[in-house]
Amino acid sequence: MFSLQNVTYEQVFNALALTDKAAAAGCDELSGQVVRELVSSIYINICDIFNLSINQGCFPSMWKKANITAIWKGKGSKVDPNNFRPISILPIIARTFEKMITTQLYHHCDINNIIPPQQFGFRSKSSCETALLKATDTWISQIDAGMCTVPS
Numbered sequence: 001m002f003s004l005q006n007v008t009y010e011q012v013f014n015a016l017a018l019t020d021k022a023a024a025a026g027c028d029e030l031s032g033q034v035v036r037e038l039v040s041s042i043y044i045n046i047c048d049i050f051n052l053s054i055n056q057g058c059f060p061s062m063w064k065k066a067n068i069t070a071i072w073k074g075k076g077s078k079v080d081p082n083n084f085r086p087i088s089i090l091p092i093i094a095r096t097f098e099k100m101i102t103t104q105l106y107h108h109c110d111i112n113n114i115i116p117p118q119q120f121g122f123r124s125k126s127s128c129e130t131a132l133l134k135a136t137d138t139w140i141s142q143i144d145a146g147m148c149t150v151p152s
Helices: 009-017 032-056 092-111 128-144
Strands: 067-072 084-089
Touching: 009 032, 009 092, 032 092
Parallel strands: none
Antiparallel strands: 067 084
16 A cells, blocks of 8 residues: 655755756746755755645645746747647746655555556656557567567
């Protein structure tokens, strides 16, 4: 059974220290540059907030608020709004917390073999390319064995 574990001061310090200095600020207006500069002053309090959230099973409402901005898709006219896609910019602290929780969940799934080997998306050392290589290898093996190969 999966249950979230409290995070350590060291884990939070390291996660915050890895914040991209160019990371966009969320609605709390804390930029990546500010987080990086203040990490040694804020990591203990942030860790306490993370652990309180884990223990109470509550994600702070402020961390759910996002700044929405439009990003050009890279093709078509920049005048046409259909050539843009929206992105949500959450606070950096919320993104850091989500990454730490994701790490715990991924580790649990990995050691308990919950994610089948046929799942290629969102796995380390796995990509569209590895999925295509696996499919191609399977088809070639089936053809070599004289089997009919029909991809579905």
